[in-house]
Amino acid sequence: xxxxxxxxxxxxxxxxxxxxxxxxPAGVTMQAVAERVGVRAPSLYKRVRxxxxxxxxxxxxxxxxxxxxxxxxxxxxxxxxxxxxxFARANPMSFRLLLDSESAGAFRDVADPILEATRSLDAARxxxxxxxxxLTMELAGAFRxxxxxxxxxxxGLDTIVAGLRRPV
Amino acid sequence: xxxxxxxxxxxxxxxxxxxxxxxxPAGVTMQAVAERVGVRAPSLYKRVRxxxxxxxxxxxxxxxxxxxxxxxxxxxxxxxxxxxxxFARANPMSFRLLLDSESAGAFRDVADPILEATRSLDAARxxxxxxxxxLTMELAGAFRxxxxxxxxxxxGLDTIVAGLRRPV
DNA sequence: ACCTGAACACCGTTCAAGT
DNA sequence: ACCTGAACACCGTTCAAGT
Numbered sequence: 387x388x389x390x391x392x393x394x395x396x397x398x399x400x401x402x403x404x405x406x407x408x409x410x411p412a413g414v415t416m417q418a419v420a421e422r423v424g425v426r427a428p429s430l431y432k433r434v435r436x437x438x439x440x441x442x443x444x445x446x447x448x449x450x451x452x453x454x455x456x457x458x459x460x461x462x463x464x465x466x467x468x469x470x471x472x473f474a475r476a477n478p479m480s481f482r483l484l485l486d487s488e489s490a491g492a493f494r495d496v497a498d499p500i501l502e503a504t505r506s507l508d509a510a511r512x513x514x515x516x517x518x519x520x521l522t523m524e525l526a527g528a529f530r531x532x533x534x535x536x537x538x539x540x541x542g543l544d545t546i547v548a549g550l551r552r553p554v
Numbered sequence: 555x556x557x558x559x560x561x562x563x564x565x566x567x568x569x570x571x572x573x574x575x576x577x578x579p580a581g582v583t584m585q586a587v588a589e590r591v592g593v594r595a596p597s598l599y600k601r602v603r604x605x606x607x608x609x610x611x612x613x614x615x616x617x618x619x620x621x622x623x624x625x626x627x628x629x630x631x632x633x634x635x636x637x638x639x640x641f642a643r644a645n646p647m648s649f650r651l652l653l654d655s656e657s658a659g660a661f662r663d664v665a666d667p668i669l670e671a672t673r674s675l676d677a678a679r680x681x682x683x684x685x686x687x688x689l690t691m692e693l694a695g696a697f698r699x700x701x702x703x704x705x706x707x708x709x710g711l712d713t714i715v716a717g718l719r720r721p722v
Numbered sequence: 723a724c725c726t727g728a729a730c731a732c733c734g735t736t737c738a739a740g741t
Numbered sequence: 742a743c744c745t746g747a748a749c750a751c752c753g754t755t756c757a758a759g760t
Contacts, residue, residue, distance in 0.1 A: 392743080416735085417733080417734090425744080426615075429744055456755070459571075474562070485690055512710045516683050518690060520683035523661070523686060528665070541676050542676075542679065549714055549718070557723060559723085585751090593725075593726095599755085604753075674746095
């Protein structure tokens with residue numbers, strides 16, 4: 387006699403992501419996720435292999451959000467860079483999760499549009515690395531020497547674009 | 555009647571850091587650390603408040619290693635950047651730990667020498683952000699489109715230095 | 723003064739038993 | 742076919758009792 391499904395995989399992933407943002411990685415317990423979707427922890431294992439897979443799904447979910455933000459820009463490096471920062475500030479924990487090696491696959495979604503804008507693998511890597519590092523440091527509170535971070539971000543982007551245009 | 559000390563704080567921190575590099579953050583359990591220093595887990599709490607503090611001490615320890623590598627260079631941006639990368643590749647888990655917000659204080663040791671080399675807060679931030687992002691992506695395996703990463707790193711550094719020299 | 727076993731609360735995960 | 746309670750192994754942490 388079949389039992390009606392009391393939750394869904396998307397609901398589980400959404401709950402996990404909310405918990406990640408609200409309470410950090412340690413707050414994403416199977417029990418907390420289960421409670422949020424109205425089920426007991428063991429039931430989650432019908433939809434995900436284990437907690438690691440759940441976190442990978444959360445990373446994928448975040449990556450697709452970021453892709454959507456990218457798609458809403460004009461495709462220029464400037465707008466892509468600012469969309470990247472807006473995403474990181476709105477979803478700091480998800481951003482950090484994307485940087486973990488386990489979720490490295492999700493990085494492709496980030497790199498692709500920038501590669502299209504710069505039309506050069508080397509150039510795309512410089513821009514992506516700089517923006518990723520800047521946001522990592524900003525979120526970690528590493529920019530404590532003051533100054534306007536909005537301006538610092540724009541300045542960095544200008545610097546790199548200028549450098550990429552240098553004579554070879 | 556005093557009992558002889560069976561371990562020391564430096565030994566505990568060193569064991570924790572070895573475990574971090576060998577088995578990742580989840581491998582740094584109080585029990586595993588205790589076993590390595592020849593003591594039972596509860597005894598660790600005589601030297602550290604809790605696991606979080608232990609990880610903070612590990613981050614400090616790694617930061618001072620990095621400072622030593624910086625001090626062994628000629629102080630130029632080029633050598634600093636390569637020392638930074640050598641450290642990250644030799645201590646990938648420690649490097650990642652340094653990027654956590656809880657350890658953000660340790661970042662100062664990294665930023666200071668670069669600030670001295672560039673003599674500009676903005677310039678130091680661009681270089682540090684780019685290098686940090688590059689290494690994060692390299693360690694996460696995000697550079698899967700091939701190419702020589704040594705060359706890519708040198709190219710990125712050239713690009714940024716050139717950009718910093720642009721006319722304002 | 724440091725070390726320990728025992729205990730507690732809390733994890734992730736498995737599984738037999740329910741519907 | 743999905744859900745659950747019970748159980749297991751394993752955490753971090755506390756603490757009274759040992760020396």
